[in-house]
Amino acid sequence: MTDTPSTPDAADRKPLVTPNFITEIIEKHLEEGKYPTVVTRFPPDPSGYAHLGHIFASFLDYRTAAQYGGKFNLRMDDTNPELVKQEYVDSMVDDLKWMGLDWEDRLYYASDYFGRYYEYAEQLVRQGDAYVDSVSAAEMSRLRGNAHTPGTPSPYRERSVEENLDLLRRMKAGEFENGAHVLRAKIDLSSPNMKLRDPVLYRIVKHPHFRQGDAWCIYPAYDFEHPLQDAIEGVTHSMCSLEFVDNRAIYDWLMEKLAFDPRPHQYEFGRRGLEYTITSKRKLRRLVQEGKVSGWDDPRMPTIRAQRRLGVTPEAIRHFASQIGVSRTNRTVDIAMYENAVRDDLNHRAPRVMAVLDPIKVTLTNLNAGQTLSLPYWPFDVVRDSPDGLVALPGGERVAPEQAVRDVPLTREIYIERDDFNPEPPKGYKRLTPGGTVRLRGAGVIRADDFQTDDAGQVTHIHASLLGEDAKAGGVIHWVSAEKALPAEFRLYDRLFRVPHPEGENATDDDDSAGISEHDAEQAQTPVDAGYMRYLTPDSLQVRRGFVEPSVLSDPSDTRYQFERQGYFWRDPVDSKEDALVFGRIITLKDTWAKDQKAEGAKQPAKKASSNVAGDAKGISGEGGAEAQKAQPKQPSLSPEQEAEVARLTALGAAEADARTLAKDDALLAFVKGAVQDASFAQVASWIVNDLAVGVRAGDVKVKAADLAPLAHMLAEDKITTRVARDALARAAASGDAPAAIIEREGLNAGLSDEDLQKAIEAVLNVNLDKVEAYRGGKTALMGFFTGQVMRSTGGKAQPQKVAEALKAALEG
Structure with missing residues (x-):
């Protein structure tokens, strides 16, 4: 399914993207006639599989272009020959297309333009704007200086144009070994922006390229290739995440020096991380290489390919993406938002059937002949909420509710779940007990008359009487026929990581060190710190062998089911066969992590999610009897008036998840x-x-909602940090004072001087000399620790980006 709208008129554009600072810029440009049309691009690096971290950026690029009747390009940033592969390209193209992105015939590769990049490199040399440097990487880093010391010119910086051209051409011809020379831009060694201190434009990498073979042995740096390809392809609005904010200066410098007109511009948005997830391809590769998972498509992985194998639908992913707001600040999204999007999609997609994962046999002693029951696929709430009064069969055909039934055999011997019988039941237990009754889903009430155990005391067999429909019972359980049910393997997947932030509170999604992009880390071959592996969830894959009702065998293999009281499942598309069924659990019926997260919080507090879904994850009504109904109360759908309120709030800019929470809470x-x-x-x-x-x-909040706007503006303009904003918000809520007035009165918007920041950094490093040594020995994940320590010591006044940059200079200078 492709979610591409027709070209809209300016007056009635469909709001595929909620209004944000980027759409404001685009609309201004269109009104001014700056560009004839909007062109965006999504440029993944094919050194791994597409993952959940790509969802927000790719949909922002795609839907923004669609909203303004523009063009969207997909581009493979294949400039690292040692890591890029055709396998990764093919998987990314297939997965992004599956998600609904449509780039028509505009699939591009950075390697398509290697010749043109090189021509521009020679042009810069001839203009005196680039030179070949021959110092080592370590010496180059030292000569760049740090945040308080200007850079020192390389002894090769003033080579003549002729000498630079000769060396560059010999580099291209393969005369030199890796690391012997690089091409650097000649910009400003005293710039406070370290990125402008003569960045590297070309490196020697003697490694065959998967598309170009051995045609090239020098490869362009991301900061050189990326803006040039934007300009060549006519991109107008080049959107990227905040870690590239300092790189924009190089982007603008190249556009000026090479005189592109019209030229693209770069805009940075806040990254959206996801709890309990890592999306660094380097770290995901390590999980695959070390056998922590079975491959890139292991259903526990955060890759799109893995989510597809898990059974998540593209509609669920698109709904999730539509709920995430665009802003200038990085935020971590509560994973419940993603899981709820999956559950909400499956609730109206997955017919209900029965499966027993841990079977124990029950003999119905007074049932002499088997029966065939006709049981509905759908519970009452789904039938009631159907907009057209119809419901779906497993093949997708929509029929009247009375036709949406399947045959379920009831035989003398059946299987129930082992946990649904307890010889010594605890208080409040509402399933089967000796002498007690329970209702079999759709088959009447049974009473347990006797049971047998093995030498270890484990129950092996239950003898029961079928009492009929009118008998009383406190609970409902599921079951399958022991004679007719199909044997199956059931794979129960859990979250791969057991803590919300496995990379640490201050790590970015793409790298160990705050503020360092994955592109830089990959090209610099930064070692991967494996500390995140200690947070892997034990037994995140559990295998059960049980039985499923026989009706599933005639259904399409891609049918998603709700196995009653068990969760949402489908046949594993890789391993399941008709004579050897394998079902993987897509997701549980409700959030089973709430209790575990609360306990884990004492060890590693979770960040407040910027976009949250209030309350517990949505349960599924009509499943599992009275006990399950109590544990999983139905979340009522919004009324037409509430839906109208959601539309009004989202039109004002609120994220959809926030709008829905507001609309249903008076x-x-x-x-x-x-x-x-x-x-x-x-x-x-x-x-x-x-x-x-x-x-x-x-009724305890004393501040007025109108007083929050100035605070939001200060945060958006980087006049205050997120921590200062939240502290002021909490104090304003308690006192009634305007939060902006609190900040002005106490000087919290004064920030931190460079001198005070340097003192704070020196103090932190001096009391953590062992960690400083470990960082310099390759444990770069400690950058997150240092950043957190400095932020705490400055009372949150320092900007995290400035802290990261100054720390890096101090640690590596």
Whole structure:
């Protein structure tokens, strides 16, 4: 399914992307006639498989172009010959197309333009804007200086144009070994932006390229290739995440020196991380290489290929992507938002059938002849909520509810779950007990008359009487026929990591060190610190062997089911065969991690998610009897009035998840109606949902919603840090003072001087000399530790990006 709209008119553009600072820029450019059309691109590096970290950026690029009737390009950034592979390209193209992205015939490769990049490199040399340097990598790093010391010119910086051209051409001809020379831009060695201190444009890499073979032995750096390809392909708005904010200066420098007109511009948005997940391809490769997972498509992996094998649908992924707001700040999304998107999609897609994963045999002693029952695929709530009054059969055909049934054999011997019988039941147990009754789903009530055990005391067989439909029972359990059910293997997948932030609170999604992009880390061959592996979930894959009702054998192999009381499953598309069924659990019926996360919180507190889904994960009504109903209360769908309110709030800029939470909560909705309706609205709505909700409902929040807009503007303009904003928000909620007034009164927006930041860094390093030594020995993941220590010592006044840059200079200088 391809989610590409027709070209909209300016007056009635479909809001595929909620209004944000990028759409404001685009609309201004279109009004001014700066560009004839909008062109965006998504440029993944094919050194691994596409993953969940790509979802937000790729959909932002794609849907922004679609919203303004523009063009969207897919580009493979294949400039690292040692890591890129055709396998990775093929998987990315297939997975992104499966997700619904449509680039028509515009699939490009950076390697398509190697010749043109080289021509531009020679042009820069002839202009005196680039030179061949011959110092070692370590010496080059030393000569660049640090945040407080300007760089020192390389002894080769003033080579003549002729000498530089000769060396560059010999580099291209393969005369030199790796590391002997590099081509550097000649920009500004005293710039406070370290990226501008003569960045490397070309490296010697003697390794065959998967598309170009041995045609090249010098390869362009990302900062050189990326802006040039944007310009060549006519990209107008080049969107990337915040770790590239300093790289924009190189982008602009190249556009000026090479006189592109019209030229593209780079815009940075806040990255969206996802809890319990890593998306660094280098780290994912290590999981595969060390056998921690079975491959890139292991259903526990965060790759799109793995999610496909798991059974997640593209519609669920698109819905998740549509809920994530765009801003200028990095945020970590509560994984419940992704899981709820999957559950909500499956709730109305997956017919209900029965499977027993840990079987124990029950003989119905008074049932002499078998029966065939006609049981519905869908519970009442799904039938009731159907917009057309119809429901789907497993093959997808929509029929009247009375036709959506399947035959289920009831025989003298059946299987039930081992946990559904307890000889010594605890208080409140509502399943089968000696002498007790329980209802079999669709088959009447049974009473356990006797049971047998083995030498270890484990129950092996239960003898029961079928009492009929009118008998009383406190609970409902599922079952299958012991004679007719199909044997099957059931794979129960859990989260791969057991903590919300396996890379540490201050790590970025793509690298160990805050502020360092994966492109830089890959090209520099930065060692991968394996500390994240200690957070792998034990037994994240459990295998059960049980039985499933025989009706599934006639269904399409890609049918998603809800196995009653067990979760959502489908046949594993790789390993399942008709004579050897294998079902993988897509997701549980509800969030089973809430209790575990609370316990784990004492060890590693989870960040507050910027976009959250209030309350527990949505349960599925009508499944599992009274006990399951109590554990999983149905979340009512929104009324037409509430849906209209969601539309109004999202039009103002609120993320969809926040809008839905506000619309169904009268207290929050009344409060948010006082907010200023400008560019700050999305941030204000997020604060109300995620930071103030409990207090608003209790009537304890004294600050007015209208007073939050100035605070949101200060945060968006980088005048304050996120920590300062949240501290001011909490104090304003308690006192009633405007948060911006609190910040002004106490000088919290004054930031931190470079001198004070340097002192704080020196103090942190001096008391952690062992960690400094470990970092310099290759454990670069410690950057997150150092950043956190400095941020705490400065009371949150320092900007994390400046801290990361100054720390890197101090540690590596």
